[in-house]
Amino acid sequence: MSRPTVNPASLAELAQFAMLLEVTARGKPGNIDRCHDYEDTRLDHFLSSAVLAKPIFSAIEAGNLSIGEAMRDVVARTNMHRGGNTHFGAFLLLLPLIAGKGIAGATELVKKTTVTDAVLFYKAFGLTQVRVRTEDPMDVNDPASIQRLKDEQITMYSVMEYSAPHDMVAREWTNGFALTRRAADLLFAQKDGVHAIPAMFLTLMTEYPDTFIAKKFDEATAEEVMYKARAVRDGRQTLAAFDDECIKAGINPGSLADICIAGIFIALLEGWQWDC
Amino acid sequence: MSRPTVNPASLAELAQFAMLLEVTARGKPGNIDRCHDYEDTRLDHFLSSAVLAKPIFSAIEAGNLSIGEAMRDVVARTNMHRGGNTHFGAFLLLLPLIAGKGIAGATELVKKTTVTDAVLFYKAFGLTQVRVRTEDPMDVNDPASIQRLKDEQITMYSVMEYSAPHDMVAREWTNGFALTRRAADLLFAQKDGVHAIPAMFLTLMTEYPDTFIAKKFDEATAEEVMYKARAVRDGRQTLAAFDDECIKAGINPGSLADICIAGIFIALLEGWQWDC
Numbered sequence: 001m002s003r004p005t006v007n008p009a010s011l012a013e014l015a016q017f018a019m020l021l022e023v024t025a026r027g028k029p030g031n032i033d034r035c036h037d038y039e040d041t042r043l044d045h046f047l048s049s050a051v052l053a054k055p056i057f058s059a060i061e062a063g064n065l066s067i068g069e070a071m072r073d074v075v076a077r078t079n080m081h082r083g084g085n086t087h088f089g090a091f092l093l094l095l096p097l098i099a100g101k102g103i104a105g106a107t108e109l110v111k112k113t114t115v116t117d118a119v120l121f122y123k124a125f126g127l128t129q130v131r132v133r134t135e136d137p138m139d140v141n142d143p144a145s146i147q148r149l150k151d152e153q154i155t156m157y158s159v160m161e162y163s164a165p166h167d168m169v170a171r172e173w174t175n176g177f178a179l180t181r182r183a184a185d186l187l188f189a190q191k192d193g194v195h196a197i198p199a200m201f202l203t204l205m206t207e208y209p210d211t212f213i214a215k216k217f218d219e220a221t222a223e224e225v226m227y228k229a230r231a232v233r234d235g236r237q238t239l240a241a242f243d244d245e246c247i248k249a250g251i252n253p254g255s256l257a258d259i260c261i262a263g264i265f266i267a268l269l270e271g272w273q274w275d276c
Numbered sequence: 277m278s279r280p281t282v283n284p285a286s287l288a289e290l291a292q293f294a295m296l297l298e299v300t301a302r303g304k305p306g307n308i309d310r311c312h313d314y315e316d317t318r319l320d321h322f323l324s325s326a327v328l329a330k331p332i333f334s335a336i337e338a339g340n341l342s343i344g345e346a347m348r349d350v351v352a353r354t355n356m357h358r359g360g361n362t363h364f365g366a367f368l369l370l371l372p373l374i375a376g377k378g379i380a381g382a383t384e385l386v387k388k389t390t391v392t393d394a395v396l397f398y399k400a401f402g403l404t405q406v407r408v409r410t411e412d413p414m415d416v417n418d419p420a421s422i423q424r425l426k427d428e429q430i431t432m433y434s435v436m437e438y439s440a441p442h443d444m445v446a447r448e449w450t451n452g453f454a455l456t457r458r459a460a461d462l463l464f465a466q467k468d469g470v471h472a473i474p475a476m477f478l479t480l481m482t483e484y485p486d487t488f489i490a491k492k493f494d495e496a497t498a499e500e501v502m503y504k505a506r507a508v509r510d511g512r513q514t515l516a517a518f519d520d521e522c523i524k525a526g527i528n529p530g531s532l533a534d535i536c537i538a539g540i541f542i543a544l545l546e547g548w549q550w551d552c
Contacts, residue, residue, distance in 0.1 A: 006352050013327050020323040024300060042470065044550060047296040051289050054330070076282050194318065274320060 011101065011269065012057035015094045018264035019050040019087065021274065022257065025197040027239055029205065029229070030246030031257050041086065049078040049086045060099045067109070068117025068156055070095045075124040085128045089169040089212075089258030093180060094265060096173070102269055103177045110173045113156035118149045121156050168211045168255045172262070179208065183263020184270065193276040197264065202239070204256050205229035212254035225251060287374045287545065288333035294540035295326040295366065297550065298533065301473040303515055305481065305505070306522030307533050317362065325354040325362045336375045343385070344393025344432055346371045351400040361404045365445040365488075365534030369456060370541060372449070378545060379453045386449045389432035394425045397432050444487045444531045448538070455484065459539020460546065469552040473540065478515070480532050481505035488530035501527055 009017070023031075023046040056074040059065045065073065074091050100106030122145060148154070154162075163170035172180055186203055190196035206229045209222035225246070231237045246252070268274065285293070299307075299322040332350040335341045341349065350367050376382030398421060424430070430438075439446035448456055462479055466472035482505045485498035501522070507513045522528070544550065 007331070009328065013330075017324060017327045020296070020327065021320060024319055024323065043300055044297060044469075047300065048293060048551075051293045051296065052285065054289075055283070193320075275324075 009268075010058065011061045011098045012054055014268040015057050015098055015265050016050050016054050018094075018261050018268060019053070019090065020047070021197060021264055022261045023047070023050075025201070027198040027243065028201045028253075028257065028260070029232075029239065029243040030225075030252045031254070046086050052077045053087065053091070057094070057098055060095055063099070066117055066120075067095050067099065067113050068120030070099075071117075071124045072120045075127050079127050087258075087261075088125075088128055089255055090261040092169055093172055093177070093258060093262035097177070097180070097262060097265060103181060103266060107176045110160070111157055115149060115153050115155055117156035118154055118159050119146055121159065122146050122149065166211055166214070168208065169258050172259065177262070177266075179204070179259045180262040180266055182207075183259055184266040184272070187263065187267040187272050188270075191276075193274050196274070197260065198239075200263065201253075201256065201260050202229060202233060204259065205253060206233050208256065210253040210256045212256075213251055216250070216252075221251070225253065285544075286334065287337045287377065288330055290544040291333050291370045291374055291541050292326050292330050294370075294537050294544060295329070295363065296323070297473060297540055298537045299323070299326075301477070303474040303519065304477045304529075304533065304536070305508075305515065305519040306501075306528045307530070322362050328353045329363065329367065333370070333374055336371055339375070342393055342396075343371050343375065343389050344396030346375075347393075347400040348396045351403050355403050363534075363537075364401075364404055365531055366537040368445055369448055369453070369534060369538035373453070373456070373538060373541060379457060379542060383452045386436070387433055391425060391429050391431055393432035394430055394435050395422055397435065398422050398425065442487055442490070444484065445534050448535065453538070453542075455480070455535045456538040456542055458483075459535055460542040460548070463539065463543040463548050464546075467552075469550050472550070473536065474515075476539065477529075477532065477536050478505060478509060480535065481529060482509050484532065486529040486532045488532075489527055493527070497527070501529065 022028075023043060053074050056065070056070050056077065059073075060067070060070045071091060074095070075088065078087065096106035096110050097103065100109045149159075157173065160170040160173040164174050165171075168179065172178065183200055183204060186200040187196050190199060192199075206226060209219065209226045211222065213225055214222040228237065228242060228245075232239050232242045264272075298304075299319060329350050332341070332346050332353065335349075336343070336346045347367060350371070351364065354363065372382035372386050373379065376385045425435075433449065436446040436449040440450050441447075444455065448454065459476055459480060462476040463472050466475060468475075482502060485495065485502045487498065489501055490498040504513065504518060504521075508515050508518045540548075
């Protein structure tokens with residue numbers, strides 16, 4: 001009788017695990033988590049998204065899909081429920097990080113994305129309710145934008161360069177995944193696995209205004225949230241009260257949550273002991 | 277450019293989703309869940325187990341593994357962390373239910389398990405810290421038991437028949453997965469998807485003493501827990517207070533949790549709208 005082959009976790013499995021760890025982490029202000037659901041979107045939708053995304057992660061790990069194709073496929077598959085956009089930004093980070101087997105590889109890969117990838121990306125966007133800035137001339141929800149991509153030969157990388165000033169997730173494509181790196185480093189610096197993710201998340205909140213908040217409200221609000229996070233860090237307000245305030249005001253640091261997922265993935269890839 | 281193929285969820289994916297829905301459900305007294313970790317075992321371990329089990333689920337769905345082989349492989353793979361036994365009982369239910377594509381198929385399949393399956397099952401057990409009755413002459417932790425299986429040609433089904441009086445998970449193999457059926461039916465009877473799982477779990481607690489509690493403490497304690505669950509159902513105690521009492525006493529209805537997972541899987545398979 002043969003011995004069981006215990007295969008180590010694949011990159012696709014690490015990415016899925018990162019998504020699950022992030023959404024179930026306790027005490028990330030303003031996000032959906034173990035103890036908060038939103039009206040239309042529940043924790044269950046995020047779990048469903050993590051389950052359904054996995055085959056696309058495996059396919060891109062195996063080199064069978066371009067980044068544009070993978071975005072289209074993963075958004076189409078995870079859009080099968082009513083919870084709306086759950087992981088769009090996380091996918092934008094995870095897909096190149098999986099395909100590139102880490103930050104260095106991803107940084108090179110994204111530069112090689114094509115016009116076709118850009119068109120597929122816009123089509124993926126069209127399947128979601130992803131929040132954009134209302135005054136954006138390259139609004140992804142406008143069909144004329146797709147024609148413009150082809151006419152002007154705009155690649156997916158160029159789209160991210162264009163979006164970077166107002167979108168911290170797109171910005172990662174252009175700056176070597178800098179905040180992803182920071183997030184992973186923060187995890188490695190933690191001694192306590194249980195509290196590592198919320199601690200990392202709060203630290204990121206104290207350092208960077210969240211562009212998802214800026215799009216929903218404005219940049220002043222995003223900065224105010226950053227200062228309030230510092231008050232929590234410095235002990236002038238409790239985490240619970242801050243979380244409660246964010247939830248009541250509809251303030252959701254969704255782009256930092258996406259970066260948090262990417263950071264957890266990189267940390268796991270690099271051997272982070274989540275189990276300590 | 278091709279349209280994306282949106283494949284519906286496989287049985288393996290439904291089983292993984294069932295595991296995730298169960299462990300993140302709010303308000304299941306005494307279990308690890310969103311708001312409770314135990315000292316050595318955390319929610320994260322259950323998430324890891326759900327991620328790592330998936331390829332074995334896919335393999336048995338495709339007919340590539342016997343039930344015994346699948347138990348051995350899934351326990352070996354999910355045992356890679358320090359959280360101990362997380363899903364042993366759930367696997368014992370899910371593997372035949374996936375392979376049989378439902379309860380009817382599973383009921384027939386389990387009867388056809390072999391002596392080899394029994395040996396592999398005992399070896400899987402040996403990899404875990406699964407709780408057994410201390411006075412059990414067929415103690416799975418005793419190597420002489422494996423020799424006895426071979427000498428007396430005891431099949432895996434026979435092992436479950438032998439264990440059924442004291443183990444409600446093993447009992448499912450012998451009674452047509454009766455509690456799994458009940459659990460699924462309870463979910464379909466719910467109007468509210470958000471509260472369906474905890475409501476189903478509490479109902480099961482009011483109807484059946486949990487054999488995991490009986491093994492850890494004694495049958496009187498397991499019955500007492502059933503009566504206390506009825507007090508909650510009847511409004512004489514709050515769910516929160518009952519949950520707190522269970523946690524403090526180390527009372528964990530782990531076998532009902534396994535049946536809960538199986539029930540969720542069957543409900544999903546049969547089209548339950550978890551998203552309502």
